[in-house]
Amino acid sequence: MNIILLGPPGAGKGTQARRLVDERGMIQLSTGDMLRAARTSGTEMGKIVADVMDRGDLVTDEIVIGLIAEQLKGDNGGGFIFDGFPRTLAQADALDSLMAKVGKTLDCVVEMQVDDDELVSRITARSTCGNCGEGYNDLSKPIPADEKCTNCGSSDFKRRADDNEESLKTRLLAYYKQTSPLIGYYYAKGDLRSVNGLGEIDDVAASISGVLEI
Ligand code: AMP
Secondary structure, three states, X not given: XXXXXXXXXXXXXXXXXXXXXXXXXXXXXXXXXXXXXXXXXXXXXXXXXXXXXXXXXXXXXXXXXXXXXXXXXXXXXXXXXXXXXXXXXXXHHHHHHHHHHOOOOOOEEEEEEOOHHHHXXXXXXXXXXXXXXXXXXXXXXXXXXXXXXXXXXXXXXXXXXXXXXXXXXXXXXXXXXXXXXXXXHHHHHOOEXXXXXOOOHHHHHHHHHHHHOO
């Protein structure tokens, strides 16, 4: 099963994608993670996208479509989870063609609904383990007192450079202007399933499992 997790920044797409990877052997394709990796490794493309990402704007369709195209060539295990892609209608069209080219289909688009106030408080409080990617939140899941990741024991915690109120404003604007039209697009295609993204991680995971049993 190949699915898209669609929702604003901070909706919990990455957290839920990791659960699906662990529980169903799916493969997470996060364009945000790919772009951050390109920045860390200092590639030409990483340098080009750095400012755009820190501001909270979208990088070009061409760049992200290229990143996804590379990944679709391989085995898709228990299915692909597109996390943070597509973010524009042009990306959605490109995904359709790329999937058709490799003989795969998109089964379901899961929209994660979270209100804006909650997004702001989640994002400004979140951090991740730099080693394994486990997510933490100052309010709901603080870093343990011994400062060791509960998953892997590492003490290397990171906050994202774009997780600040200024960038977040731009990211939310980009979401509503460029990405939210995809909700109507996938609804019209009959692929959209919406879940409440508020509440405990386990409860949201259960809602997602519910809509995936199609
Ligand atoms: P994310 O980790 O998904 O929140 O993405 C972090 C940043 O990477 C975004 O704010 C954009 O600057 C960039 N980005 C990630 N995915 C895309 C995409 N599909 N299209 C354009 N820009 C993207």
